[in-house]
Amino acid sequence: MNSMLSIKDLRASIEDKEILKGITLEVKEGEVHAIMGPNGSGKSTLASLVAGKELADVTGGSITYLGKNLFDLNPEERSKAGIFLGFQYPTEIPGVTMVNFLKTALNEHRKHKGLEPLSAKDFLKLLREKKDMVEIDSKLTNRSVNAGFSGGEKKKNEIFQMAMLEPKLAILDETDSGLDIDALKIVANGVNKLKRKDNATIIITHYQRLLDYIIPDYVHVLFDGRIVKSGGKELALKLEEKGYEWIRNQVNGN
Amino acid sequence: MQNKMVVSDIEREFIDLYKENRSMFEAKTSAPVNEVRKSGIRDFERLGIPGKKDENYKNTPLQPIFRNGYRKYIEQKMVEFNLANVFQCDIPTLDTHMVLLVNGFFDKKNGDFLKELPSGIIIGSLAAASHEYPELFEKHYGKYASHKDGLVALNSAFAQDGIFLYVPEGSVYKKPIQIVNLVMAKEDIMVQHRNLIIVEKNAEAGVIICDHAMTPYKFLTNSVTEIYTAENAFFDYVRVQNEHNNGVQFSHIFVNQEANSNMTSNIMTLHGGVVRNNVNVLLNGEGAENNSYGLYLVDRKQHVDNYIYIDHAKPNCISNQLYKGVLDDSATGAFNGRILVRKDSQKTHAFQANNNILLTDNAKINTKPQLEIYADDVKCSHGATVGQLDGEALFYMRSRGIPEKEARLIMMFAFAHEIIGNVKTEALLNRINDLVDKRLKGELSPCDNCAMKCY
Ligand SMILES: Nc1ncnc2c1ncn2[C@@H]1O[C@H](COP(=O)(O)OP(=O)(O)OP(=O)(O)O)[C@@H](O)[C@H]1O
């Protein structure tokens, strides 16, 4: 398998506080990785660094994506190169309709691939197709991006956008939080349907429940800015059962 | 108002010019206009040009502007130009009736001095109308424009022409009437036109006013527009100000609304060196509703100052003010929103908001709400915001592949759309959307409409 994302000894600080303390992670095409870990351990910070948010200052290490130094690419270039971040807290953009937003984004992706913009008709067809796939309320696409969406609707909207953009590497940051059981299945279904041999998914979650539907190849535990444990899907079960106490003890050498 | 003791050179020049040309002015217009003219010069002599100490002009110093020494354009000269070649502001898919002012004077190239449209509407030259309809002028002219501001008094003294619009009782005209206001000369000039709009009972009409400067000289426009909406009348006023960086505009609009009348103004400032819009609304009958909207998109060293004054003189009226602006580079702006609710004006609803986006650290805006409420059963609210584009939203869009520049444009456009969206005529809305879009992209050069393409 080809390497997709290769993170090596990544260190990052926010306001002089070290948040990521040397992260190493290797994701290959076709793989599903889950990242779990207590609140504040740095999961979202890691995800946002991959997407290109200038929140944390990188103080060391590297991120390579499909052989390229990711730090050379700005967020829009990363997106067009196939990286997708499903936000933990999707942003509301009042006044910008979903349709307009998606059309602009999609056509930027097409332009990047040397394709013509989609015709209005083809765009609407695609929109409908993907809406059905993630079972998102039809009216949502006529509204402003995330504005006034319920918590669950915002999360579904992230999956909907992912379905529209068909990324190579999707990072879903707690997309399962706040979803009802049905919505959770729909989201998982969406992810599974979009799964291909040449793409990869990183799922950040607190609950093993989602991993019943999306079977991960690897589970990592991010603890205080470090990946302190990696394993198969049984690791998620163990965490669900025992919490993080035993990890904390191991890290602290007790 | 205090008596002003010292008359400056600039003011003296106006007064002398008036005296020399008084008989010419008086020959141009009829008695009711000339009566107002007399009080205009008296009040101007007393008030002069608002100075540094004038609270209302604190953010827009006038003296340096007047010191530029514009030639006063008081005699109409025929300006040769080919309308079709030079001017492209027409709204292609929009079926409008268009009239033209060139340097403040009605221009016959595009139609008769006075024209009757279907449904009895009369549109044309103010000077001509003052002779033709003295009784209407007796009743309305100079009755709403108060001379508290020396600039308004100055306009009254010098006013010779402008646009006259009369919408008779019960007449409903769905096509917008387009008033194109050109300044074009081969030197720096000052023009002062005067408009009178009367919308009678149960009548309905709308105007679109486009302001353009056609040649790259310094222009100063000091215009006064009086608008009267009778009971139950409905009037829509859309203004697109698109001059250039050497253009200065003082625009004084006085609105008198009678019971249950509804008036919306939508003033969009896309270009201009210095622009000052005074919008004075008197809600003079119960159940009247006024919406005052404005949008200003300014960059470089441009300056836009909007002063809105809503006088709730009668109970049960509604007013909404919403002004929004995007300021780039070293542009500066001011917003003053004044709401007066008089003692007996119970059940007043008055809302005001002013929202600004500053794109740079050098751009500045002064925003000030002034609420004077003397009635107790009222609903009033006001709010002002000054901020930057939302960084989280920008990142969200970029993370989906939308380039930063495009994302910024989308956000500015969304911000502006709250104002543009109030334009009711669809074709006009599309045209304005297009203009604003181009303006935000920096593709709308102030001389887009100018054959000389000198900038
Ligand atoms: N803008 C910020 N300013 C200061 N500190 C921040 C900022 N953003 C994140 N942090 C800090 O960085 C640390 C890691 O935060 P991060 O959001 O990555 O955690 P997380 O693992 O995603 O947590 P959760 O499970 O609660 O989502 C936290 O201590 C957080 O307070």
Ligand SMILES: [Mg+2]
């Ligand atoms: Mg998080």
